Amino acid sequence: MANRSxxxxxxxxxxxxxxxxxxxxxxxxxxxxxDAAGVTAAQVRKDFxxxxxxxxxxxxxxxxxxxxxxxKILGKDQLQEVVVIGMGNxxxxxxxxxxxxxxxxxxxxxxxxxxxxxxxxxxxxVLPLEGLVDFVRGHNIVLGxxxxxxxxxxxxLELMLSAGIRGVLNFAPICLKAPEGCIVNNINLESxxxxxxxxxNALEDGK
Amino acid sequence: MANRSxxxxxxxxxxxxxxxxxxxxxxxxxxxxxDAAGVTAAQVRKDFxxxxxxxxxxxxxxxxxxxxxxxKILGKDQLQEVVVIGMGNxxxxxxxxxxxxxxxxxxxxxxxxxxxxxxxxxxxxVLPLEGLVDFVRGHNIVLGxxxxxxxxxxxxLELMLSAGIRGVLNFAPICLKAPEGCIVNNINLESxxxxxxxxxNALEDGK
Numbered sequence: 001m002a003n004r005s006x007x008x009x010x011x012x013x014x015x016x017x018x019x020x021x022x023x024x025x026x027x028x029x030x031x032x033x034x035d036a037a038g039v040t041a042a043q044v045r046k047d048f049x050x051x052x053x054x055x056x057x058x059x060x061x062x063x064x065x066x067x068x069x070x071x072k073i074l075g076k077d078q079l080q081e082v083v084v085i086g087m088g089n090x091x092x093x094x095x096x097x098x099x100x101x102x103x104x105x106x107x108x109x110x111x112x113x114x115x116x117x118x119x120x121x122x123x124x125x126v127l128p129l130e131g132l133v134d135f136v137r138g139h140n141i142v143l144g145x146x147x148x149x150x151x152x153x154x155x156x157l158e159l160m161l162s163a164g165i166r167g168v169l170n171f172a173p174i175c176l177k178a179p180e181g182c183i184v185n186n187i188n189l190e191s192x193x194x195x196x197x198x199x200x201n202a203l204e205d206g207k
Numbered sequence: 208m209a210n211r212s213x214x215x216x217x218x219x220x221x222x223x224x225x226x227x228x229x230x231x232x233x234x235x236x237x238x239x240x241x242d243a244a245g246v247t248a249a250q251v252r253k254d255f256x257x258x259x260x261x262x263x264x265x266x267x268x269x270x271x272x273x274x275x276x277x278x279k280i281l282g283k284d285q286l287q288e289v290v291v292i293g294m295g296n297x298x299x300x301x302x303x304x305x306x307x308x309x310x311x312x313x314x315x316x317x318x319x320x321x322x323x324x325x326x327x328x329x330x331x332x333v334l335p336l337e338g339l340v341d342f343v344r345g346h347n348i349v350l351g352x353x354x355x356x357x358x359x360x361x362x363x364l365e366l367m368l369s370a371g372i373r374g375v376l377n378f379a380p381i382c383l384k385a386p387e388g389c390i391v392n393n394i395n396l397e398s399x400x401x402x403x404x405x406x407x408n409a410l411e412d413g414k
Contacts, residue, residue, distance in 0.1 A: 007405045011398035012382050038382050075404040082400065093300035094396070099380055103397050142407050143400065166410060167403035173306055175219050175245050183406045185399055189301070189376075190310050191218035192392055193289065193350065196374035197282040198214045199390045200349050203373060 006047055007074070012037035013044065014070040020063050027060045071104075081108040082143045083136060083165075085156050087117045087126055090171050090189075091147030095124070108139055129159070136163035143167045150174040157184070211392075213254050214281070219244035220251065221277040227270055234267045278311075288315040289350045290343060290372075292363050294324045294333055297378050297396075298354030302331070315346055336366070343370035350374045357381040364391070 002010075016036035020028055030041040030048075037044070048054070053069055055061045071077050082100075084091050087110050094100075095110045110126040112118070119126040127135060136144075144165045148156050153172035160168060161182055168184045170176045178184035209217075223243030227235055237251040244251070255261070260276055262268045278284050289307075291298050294317050301307075302317045317333040319325070326333040334342060343351075351372045355363050360379035367375060368389055375391045377383045380398075385391035 002405070004402060004406075007402045008395075008398050010405075011395065011401045014401075015380060015395075015397075036382065038384050073405065074401045075408050076401070080400070080404055089300040089303045093296040096296045097396065100397060100400070103401075105397065105400050143403055167407035169399055169403060173222065175243065177245050181410060183403055183410070185403060187394065187399065188215075188218065188222075189304065190222075190307060190312065191215050192376055192394065193287070193307070193312050194218045194221075194281045194283070194310075195211060195214045196350055196376060196390055196392060197287055198209070198217075198280065199211075200374035201282050203388060203390070 002047075002050055006050065009037055009039060009043070009047055010070055010074060013047075014067065014074060014076075017063055017067045017070065021067065025063050028063050028066065029060050030055065076104045078104070080105045080143060081139060081141045082106065082145060083108055083132070083141055083160075084110045084145045084147060085112075085129065085132070085160065086146065086148035086152075086172075087112040087114070088147060088149075091145070094145055094147065095126075108141060109135055111135075129156075132159060133163040136160070136165060141165065144169075146170040146172050146176070148172055209254075209257055213257065216244055216246060216250070216254055217277055217281060220254075221274065221281060221283075224270055224274040224277065228274065232270050235270050235273065236267050237262065283311045285311070287312045287350060288346055288348045289313065289352060290315055290339070290348055290367075291317045291352045291354060292319075292336065292339070292367065293353065293355035293359075293379075294319040294321070295354060295356075298352070301352055301354065302333075315348060316342055318342075336363075339366060340370040343367070343372060348372065351376075353377040353379050353383070355379055 013033045016033055030044040033044045034041040051073055082105060084095050084107055095107055111129045111132050112126060113129050117126050118128060142165055144160045146153055146156055146168060150173050153174050153176055157176050166182050170184055170186045173188050173190055175186050176184050220240045223240055237248040240251045241248040258280055289312060291302050291314055302314055318336045318339050319333060320336050324333050325335060349372055351367045353360055353363055353375060357379050360381050360383055364375060364383050373389050377391055377393045380395050382393050383391050
């Protein structure tokens, strides 16, 4: 079974392949992908072999074929719909982030508790939180993003799970735990910055 | 030397401690922090021992003392200034994200190349990118966030490094490599979502 880091690397290979395609590249070598993803060529081949992807004798891959294989593994051969809960700064940014559409991920709707933020009639609506369960079930959505304040996050998570959501990206500054049968990835911007601060300080001390 | 995951956990312990403080807790046990951070109590003690932090015989810690120690390790005993490059959706969200100020991280300024976005006279200004080097040197800033399109990211990284920035959080959907003496943490929202999609699909297949 692949782990989280492996899948993150597959995403990077896939993004690099998309860029190579726009440059009309037909073949790519594990060294090229290694450079693009910041890993070793051996790692690239190991990741691929886990999914039965093999190159030719000289270690080359056809860009189109490889891209199709990675898209299939990453579930990108079909449009993935996502809901965003919480239309604050972070939620709004994700809601309007065009970069996702390009890669087959569509933000189907946003949800909030503040009536000022509602926009019911848009093709990408912002709806009252109490409509979440019906919307998610009606659209068969399994992915959601939490961008609410920390004190509301656990309750929102439970509501999402009760609606049938199985994968959650959590931006609330609190570490949410995934119950069985569900994946929660926590992204804490403050922790990421603290991480940088620590390692930058460590660099300075090491001088 | 602590690794990235360890520092992320310290951030989580520190956030949990802040919440306990508001509840007037005086003592905390490794089990409490383990629950809050989603790890085992043994992991908590191991992380602390790496930094010479020891509890009393029964494994308890004083909330205030522990909080001070963690803040010091994480460089939070002083205000940390950050610049954000790129005032698109993600950049603006970080620029206005109040959550950081609370924890001693201040976004000192934003930078863009689009004159429409400039706001020179604000206490938190948005400035032309060509002013980055002077601003960063003048304010002695070592941390920066990249929120520009992928094709501009490498060039912006080099500009930041030339200005003296040592720690970078990169939201551009491209994996940037850190030259020696500098830390780059890549956060790719698309990869994070792809990661979720993969594991949610794996859950479904396992049913």
